[in-house]
Structure formats: structure tokens, C-alpha cells
Amino acid sequence: MKSVVVRFPGSNCDEDMFYALQELGLNPSFVSAQSDISLADYDAIFLPGGFSYGDYLRTGAIARFSPIMQAVQAAADNGQLVVGICNGFQILTESGLLPGQLMMNEVPGFICDETLLQVEQAESAFTNAYTTDEILIPVAHADGRYYADEQTLADLESNHQIVFKYTSNLNGSEDMIAGITNKQGNVLGMMPHPERAVDPLIGNTDGQNFFKSILATVATQGVN
Amino acid sequence: MYLAKIKVTYKPSVLDPQGEVIKSALHRLDYETVEQVIQGKYFEVRLSADSLAAANGLVESMTEALLINQNTETYNYTVEEVEA
Numbered sequence: 001m002k003s004v005v006v007r008f009p010g011s012n013c014d015e016d017m018f019y020a021l022q023e024l025g026l027n028p029s030f031v032s033a034q035s036d037i038s039l040a041d042y043d044a045i046f047l048p049g050g051f052s053y054g055d056y057l058r059t060g061a062i063a064r065f066s067p068i069m070q071a072v073q074a075a076a077d078n079g080q081l082v083v084g085i086c087n088g089f090q091i092l093t094e095s096g097l098l099p100g101q102l103m104m105n106e107v108p109g110f111i112c113d114e115t116l117l118q119v120e121q122a123e124s125a126f127t128n129a130y131t132t133d134e135i136l137i138p139v140a141h142a143d144g145r146y147y148a149d150e151q152t153l154a155d156l157e158s159n160h161q162i163v164f165k166y167t168s169n170l171n172g173s174e175d176m177i178a179g180i181t182n183k184q185g186n187v188l189g190m191m192p193h194p195e196r197a198v199d200p201l202i203g204n205t206d207g208q209n210f211f212k213s214i215l216a217t218v219a220t221q222g223v224n
Numbered sequence: 225m226y227l228a229k230i231k232v233t234y235k236p237s238v239l240d241p242q243g244e245v246i247k248s249a250l251h252r253l254d255y256e257t258v259e260q261v262i263q264g265k266y267f268e269v270r271l272s273a274d275s276l277a278a279a280n281g282l283v284e285s286m287t288e289a290l291l292i293n294q295n296t297e298t299y300n301y302t303v304e305e306v307e308a
Contacts, residue, residue, distance in 0.1 A: 057291070058293055065290075094293065101293055101295045103238075103296065104241050104242065105241065106241060107241065108241045108242060108245055147238065147295070147296060148295070149295070172239070172241075
């Protein structure tokens with residue numbers, strides 16, 4: 001298994017993500033968003049949280065045109081796993097790899113907290129190791145309100161693309177959506193931060209099974 | 225040289241939390257007759273083009289490529305010829 005964390009100018013959860021991936025055996029390396037290389041060798045590609053390009057214009061709007069995003073698109077088309085956490089999720093929606101958009105929280109302001117998530121899809125590539133359907137995961141965002149039109153929301157539901165929901169109204173997201181996949185199920189975006197809940201020292205390890213799920217998926221599908 | 229002035233707003237169906245907060249603040253300042261506030265974005269872009277029609281085309285394509293997210297935003301614009 002080989003994974004890679006994409007560093008955008010303004011990423012600030014890249015080290016946390018790298019640490020989590022290393023601790024849980026996903027064998028990570030870093031790549032710069034400015035590099036124009038292939039990502040074909042990696043089983044899983046992670047777009048971390050932060051404020052890429054200062055979040056100027058809209059969150060993720062500038063980052064989606066980074067040179068590396070062509071390789072991310074190719075990897076997604078190729079069936080490799082692509083994960084966007086927080087700002088990474090915003091970049092994936094702006095780039096069209098995931099439907100909808102992340103918008104300013106219903107009540108404007110930055111939410112820094114832990115929140116209960118309902119695991120809606122127990123068999124997904126990103127959740128198959130979870131043995132409970134409620135998990136506690138940190139959140140930290142000001143623009144986390146998931147929005148999509150009614151047809152898109154209906155499609156997400158009927159295609160089983162909604163992987164995580166908040167258990168109460170955190171930020172005004174449609175259908176309390178916290179994380180979704182693409183139709184093929186290999187690209188996931190979520191606003192909460194599983195990488196911040198892997199070390200027992202912190203007091204919450206509910207994020208571990210997120211990464212163990214990815215390990216299990218790669219072991220089964222085996223790109224490398 | 226052409227000058228484009230582009231106004232971007234949310235589609236009417238999309239919640240505008242900043243507009244709502246500003247409306248509440250205006251009510252607290254006793255502007256009680258305020259019924260709605262919409263906060264948008266405004267861009268001025270100077271560009272060269274072969275003709276006004278070409279400038280219009282460029283403005284539309286760059287706005288749809290980057291300045292707006294078509295899921296939630298809509299825009300209108302004007303283009304005028306200005307001195308270089």
C-alpha cells in the first residue's frame with residue numbers, strides 16, 4: 001500500500017494527515033500541488049484540510065486549477081481512492097469530482113468541536129472497518145454547509161453516496177450531509193477530520209477505522 | 225482596452241447567511257423597513273480584445289470558468305471600451 005498527501009499552498013492539516021497515515025500503516029509520502037507528475041503508483045490520494053490559496057474567491061476555487069489536479073482527476077477516473085478532508089472536500093466539489101458545493105455555515109462563524117456522525121454506508125471503501133454506526137469525529141470549518149439541488153440530493157440518496165451524516169444540525173447542511181462519495185464510490189469528501197482522532201493520547205480514536213477501512217479496501221482490490 | 229464590471233450573486237433559492245446577518249444588524253439600527261439584503265461579489269476586469277463582441281465572450285467564459293460556481297451563483301456584467 002502506498003498513499004500520498006497533496007500539499008497545497010495554505011494546507012495546514014497535511015502533517016496531521018501524514019502522521020495518521022504513517023501510524024496506521026498506509027505508507028504515506030508528500031507531493032506538492034505545484035508538481036505536474038503522475039499519481040498512478042498510489043493506491044490512495046489525500047487532499048488535506050487548510051486554506052488552500054487563502055481560500056480566495058471561494059474555498060477550493062483556485063486550488064482546483066493546481067497542476068497536480070490533472071493527476072488527481074486521472075487517478076479518480078482510474079479507480080484509485082481519492083479522499084478530501086475539509087478543504088480537500090471543498091477542492092473536490094469545485095473540481096467537479098464530487099457533486100454539490102460547500103458553503104458558509106448557516107450561522108456564520110468557525111465551528112471547532114467534536115461531533116457525532118452517523119455512518120450511513122457500512123460497506124463503503126472508507127467505512128467497512130467500522131463496527132458501530134455512530135462515531136465521534138472533530139470538526140473545524142466555517143464553510144461546511146453542504147448544498148446541492150434537489151435532483152442531486154435525490155441521486156446521492158438513491159445511489160448510496162451519502163456516507164456520513166451529522167446526528168444533529170451542525171452547520172445547516174442539506175440532509176445533514178457530512179460526507180459523500182462519487183457514484184463509483186472511490187472518491188470521498190467529508191468535512192470532519194478523522195485524521196485528528198487516531199492517537200489514544202488525544203483521547204479519541206474513532207478516526208482509526210476510517211484508515212483501516214482504506215487499508216482493507218486496498219488489500220482486497222490491490223492496485224499495488 | 226475594455227473594462228468589464230461583473231456582479232455575482234447567489235441564486236434566489238440559495239441561503240445567503242451574510243445577507244441575513246446584515247439585515248438583522250440594519251434592523252437593530254432601526255432601519256426597520258429593510259426587507260431583504262443580498263450580499264454578492266463585484267469584479268472589475270481590464271482586458272484587451274479584438275472587438276466588443278470578443279470581449280463579451282471572454283468575460284462570459286472566464287466568469288463561468290472561475291469567478292462563479294454555477295451550482296449556486298449567477299451573474300450579470302457590462303463591458304465598455306476604455307483608454308489603454
